[in-house]
Amino acid sequence: MSKQYQFKLVLLGESxxxxxxxxxxxxxxQFDDYRESTIGAAFLTQTVTLEDQxxxxxxxxxxxxxxxxxxxxxxxxxxxxxxxVVYDITQSASLEKARTWIRELQRQADPNIVIALCxxxxxxxxxxxxxxxxxxxxxxxxxxxxGETSAKTGEGVNDIxxxxxxxxxxxxxxxxxxxxxxxAGAPARTGVDLNKQPVAQNExxxx
Amino acid sequence: xxxxxxVIVLGTGLTECILSGLLSVxxxxxxxxxxxxxxxxxxASLNLTQLYRKFRPDKAPPAELGRDRDYAIDLIPKFIIASxxxxxxxxxxxxxxxxxxxQIAGSYVYRDGRISKVPSNEMEAVRSPLMGLFEKxxxxxxxxxxxxxKDEDPATHQGLDLDRDTMKTVFEKFGLExxxxxxxxxxxxxxxxxxxxxKPARPAYDRIILYTSSMARYGKSPYIYPLYGLGELxxxxxxxxxxxxxxxxxxxxxxxxxxxxxxxxxxxxSGGETVKAKQVIGDPSYFGAGQAAGGSGKVRxxxxxxVIRAICFLKHPIxxxxxxxxxxxxxxxNQVNRRNDIYIAMVSSTHNVCAKDVYVAIVSTIVExxxxxKEIVPGLQLLGPIYDKFxxxxxxxxxxxxxxxxxxxxxxxxxxxxxxxxxxQDVEDVWKRIMEKDLxxxxxxxxxxx
Numbered sequence: 001m002s003k004q005y006q007f008k009l010v011l012l013g014e015s016x017x018x019x020x021x022x023x024x025x026x027x028x029x030q031f032d033d034y035r036e037s038t039i040g041a042a043f044l045t046q047t048v049t050l051e052d053q054x055x056x057x058x059x060x061x062x063x064x065x066x067x068x069x070x071x072x073x074x075x076x077x078x079x080x081x082x083x084x085v086v087y088d089i090t091q092s093a094s095l096e097k098a099r100t101w102i103r104e105l106q107r108q109a110d111p112n113i114v115i116a117l118c119x120x121x122x123x124x125x126x127x128x129x130x131x132x133x134x135x136x137x138x139x140x141x142x143x144x145x146x147g148e149t150s151a152k153t154g155e156g157v158n159d160i161x162x163x164x165x166x167x168x169x170x171x172x173x174x175x176x177x178x179x180x181x182x183x184a185g186a187p188a189r190t191g192v193d194l195n196k197q198p199v200a201q202n203e204x205x206x207x
Numbered sequence: 208x209x210x211x212x213x214v215i216v217l218g219t220g221l222t223e224c225i226l227s228g229l230l231s232v233x234x235x236x237x238x239x240x241x242x243x244x245x246x247x248x249x250x251a252s253l254n255l256t257q258l259y260r261k262f263r264p265d266k267a268p269p270a271e272l273g274r275d276r277d278y279a280i281d282l283i284p285k286f287i288i289a290s291x292x293x294x295x296x297x298x299x300x301x302x303x304x305x306x307x308x309x310q311i312a313g314s315y316v317y318r319d320g321r322i323s324k325v326p327s328n329e330m331e332a333v334r335s336p337l338m339g340l341f342e343k344x345x346x347x348x349x350x351x352x353x354x355x356x357k358d359e360d361p362a363t364h365q366g367l368d369l370d371r372d373t374m375k376t377v378f379e380k381f382g383l384e385x386x387x388x389x390x391x392x393x394x395x396x397x398x399x400x401x402x403x404x405x406k407p408a409r410p411a412y413d414r415i416i417l418y419t420s421s422m423a424r425y426g427k428s429p430y431i432y433p434l435y436g437l438g439e440l441x442x443x444x445x446x447x448x449x450x451x452x453x454x455x456x457x458x459x460x461x462x463x464x465x466x467x468x469x470x471x472x473x474x475x476x477s478g479g480e481t482v483k484a485k486q487v488i489g490d491p492s493y494f495g496a497g498q499a500a501g502g503s504g505k506v507r508x509x510x511x512x513x514v515i516r517a518i519c520f521l522k523h524p525i526x527x528x529x530x531x532x533x534x535x536x537x538x539x540x541n542q543v544n545r546r547n548d549i550y551i552a553m554v555s556s557t558h559n560v561c562a563k564d565v566y567v568a569i570v571s572t573i574v575e576x577x578x579x580x581k582e583i584v585p586g587l588q589l590l591g592p593i594y595d596k597f598x599x600x601x602x603x604x605x606x607x608x609x610x611x612x613x614x615x616x617x618x619x620x621x622x623x624x625x626x627x628x629x630x631x632q633d634v635e636d637v638w639k640r641i642m643e644k645d646l647x648x649x650x651x652x653x654x655x656x657x
Contacts, residue, residue: 043304064449071455073246073442075305078435108276191309191434192289192425194298 002053005169008079009058012105013086014097015068018120021151022086023060026161031152048165056165074108082114082164089119089148092129095138102142112171116145116164123150212238212454214641215475215482217461217489220248221437221627222618224444225634226488228300229646231451238482239448240475244458245438246445248490249601249621252279252438252560258518262597272520273562279436280518280560282599283621284552284569285630286311286430286535289421292631294431299648302443309558311430312531314422316394317538318386322527322589325394325537327422327429328354342384349381349391353415369409377408385541391415393539399548399573399623400540430535430626434559461493464615470505472614486614486641491604494617507617508604514571514623515579518597519590521566525553526591532557535625538585547573549586550625565594573623574600609640616640 011019024030027046047057061080066072077083085101087094098117105115117139119130132148139146145163149156213235216227224246227239245251253261255268255275268275287293287308297303315322318337326332329350333343357363367377378388392398396414403411421429433439449455463476464487474483491508498506524530536551543549553568554560561567570586579600587593606617619633638646 064446065452066446066449066455068454069456069459070244071457073445075435075439075442075446191307192431194294194303194308194431 002055003169004055004057006057006059007081007168008061009082009084009164010061010076010080011063011084011086012067012098012101013118014088014091014094015065017086017088017091017094018151019084019086020062022084022118022120022149022157023062025151025154025157027060029154031154033152046161048162050162050166054169056168058161058165077105077109080109080113082116082168083109084116084118084160084164085144086118086120087130087135088121089130090121090124090127095119095130095135099138102144114145114164114167114171115142116147116160118146118160119148120151122148122155123152210482212236212482212484213486214238215240215484215487217241217475217487217493218248218618219243219246219441219445219457220490220618220621221250221441221444222630222633222637223248223488223490224441224448225296225630226618226637227453228302228444228447228451229634229638230641231448231453232300233642234451237448237453238456238484239445239453240456240459240461240477242458242460242493246457247282247438247441248492250281250283250437250441252281252436254278254280258597262599272565277556277562278560279438280567281437281554281569282516282518283437284516284550284571285437285621285625285627286432286552288417288626288628289424289429289431290417291421291626291628293627295648296631296634300444300447302447305443305446306439307434308431309434309533310425311428311432311533311535311554313528313534314394314428314430315528315534315536316390317536317542317585317589318390319542322536325390327395327419337390338384338387342387345382346387349378349383352381353412354419356412367408369412370407372408373405374408374411375404377411378404389539389541390537393548394537395419397537397625400546428535432533432554432558436554436558436560464494466613466615470613486616488616488618488637488641490618491606491620494606494615496602496604506607507615508606510602511605512603512623513574513579513600514603515574515583515598515600516569516571517580517583517587517599519568519570519587520561520594520596521553521568521590521592522564522594523591524555524566525551525568525589527589536586536589537625538589543585545572545582546575547623549583550623551586551589552625571623611640 013019023044027044043059043061045059047055049055083105085098087098119135136146147156147160149160214230214237216223216239219241227237231237255278258280259266259268314325316325323337326335329347332346332350338346352365355363395418396411418429459477461475461477465473465476465481467473472487474481494507528534533554538549540546540548549572551568551570553566555566556563568590570583572583576582603620603622605619610616616637618637622629635646
């Protein structure tokens with residue numbers, strides 16, 4: 001029987017580095033040149049099937065623009081199994097910002113979180129300001145995964161998510177394995193489900 | 208900030224965040240600001256560092272309390288009634304996908320010097336130690352009457368008219384003792400004082416039925432609670448707003464509410480910048496908090512009472528509660544010669560709000576004297592040894608105008624009730640003032656996520 005996992009993935013990075021575009025490419029294989037800031041879904045999901053038939057479903061949370069004025073809620077990091085921290089290879093300031101996000105994750109998020117540093121916009125390599133060596137060195141020092149992508153052409157996008165999908169099941173806490181319920185990040189939900197109508201009769205009391 | 212907005216919202220308390228979320232979904236362009244660097248305003252849940260910064264700025268949290276990040280201490284103690292109005296909004300807006308809830312494990316009431324479980328139906332009434340043998344029979348008949356009531360069937364009315372007869376008449380009809388009336392009116396109908404007794408019985412009936420149906424929903428108590436604390440609720444609605452285009456700015460000092468010559472709202476000034484909008488919504492702390500505010504010299508909110516709240520850290524569950532991980536205890540006012548009830552709300556690590564083996568109990572009541580701390584002593588005494596205690600006395604503000612004439616819409620402070628029903632009433636009220644129509648939560652089919 002093939003194994004199934006589900007993980008919560010959060011995106012981080014400065015505004016306009018292409019976080020949403022990256023997800024849109026990964027989930028829907030689309031790109032929109034004039035995409036404005038994020039409006040839309042609560043979160044998107046995409047499943048990666050590995051060579052050994054293990055399937056890894058990502059529940060992907062976008063910042064919904066709340067990162068712009070330092071207003072991301074702690075809820076955003078809560079129970080995140082992995083984070084993709086995006087910078088723009090044509091803006092060296094965006095790598096600095098990525099470092100800040102990574103420190104924030106190390107402070108706020110689960111200590112076991114898998115962090116991938118992602119240099120986006122390789123289609124604009126002519127204007128590159130961040131070298132591969134520099135980013136890779138930093139990633140190695142901090143124990144992060146690293147990759148470069150172009151949400152516009154699709155280059156490297158599947159590779160980075162697949163690499164995360166391969167790494168996660170190996171280090172995920174046992175509670176995350178085979179999580180069954182749809183919504184939750186890591187552990188299968190144990191609490192009450194408000195969406196479920198009362199099982200008991202509709203009488204005002206259960207007598 | 209150099210854009211115009213439909214609505215500026217000040218303060219990220221639950222009331223304001225629900226309104227932001229609903230207005231953004233409705234298509235309004237919302238800018239939401241808070242002077243604090245955290246979400247939640249008065250309804251935030253704080254970690255240890257934030258809690259100490261607020262109550263004891265000169266002291267660091269003791270190391271033995273454990274990791275800072277394990278704590279989410281509510282400033283306002285409230286629980287969610289399982290079948291109440293907030294639950295409906297949570298489900299309707301689907302913010303439930305960001306939240307996880309657990310039950311509160313028990314609901315207790317104080318009578319004659321001890322606490323007992325609140326019976327929620329005639330079966331439990333018969334087993335309850337709260338009443339003597341004959342009183343139990345009377346209480347059983349009373350509950351059977353409530354549960355059997357059908358508006359269209361006079362045979363179920365037993366000669367009573369809920370819309371005309373007072374609750375006093377109803378209690379007398381079943382011959383219930385004052386102490387039994389106390390726990391029914393205060394621990395089930397959740398009235399804070401005894402004013403309801405001389406009013407028509409219908410609202411009390413509705414509230415008792417809300418209690419019993421909420422109780423029946425999940426079983427242990429009528430209450431549910433979000434993991435990681437109540438501060439998760441405003442965050443969830445803020446995310447809803449952001450997803451629908453709302454802009455969020457924390458850590459933003461608000462220096463002035465700018466109005467035109469006729470006193471109408473123009474914008475909000477923060478430092479050297481003024482951002483404009485058609486309307487502003489905010490909590491009372493942004494509108495003078497009882498003082499005449501800004502150049503207008505207008506008193507926009509007035510104090511209508513004060514609440515004392517004592518956040519108590521315990522190293523043990525509350526005695527007499529079967530070591531439950533969470534509970535509510537109500538001390539009806541008559542039992543301790545007061546006009547207002549004393550509430551205790553306790554949660555623990557089961558709800559991811561503190562380290563293991565720590566229990567957080569908040570004792571609260573409406574202030575009646577000059578020495579509020581003395582007033583909560585009957586509640587503190589039920590807790591056993593208290594490891595540490597953080598006490599606040601907070602005014603409850605209410606707006607002086609409905610905002611329609613100046614486009615300044617002010618919400619109410621969080622009151623002393625143990626639940627969120629009045630918060631939802633405030634949301635509905637502000638919505639109606641702003642939108643000039645009722646807030647209608649369309650019934651939606653609940654889809655099961657695959």
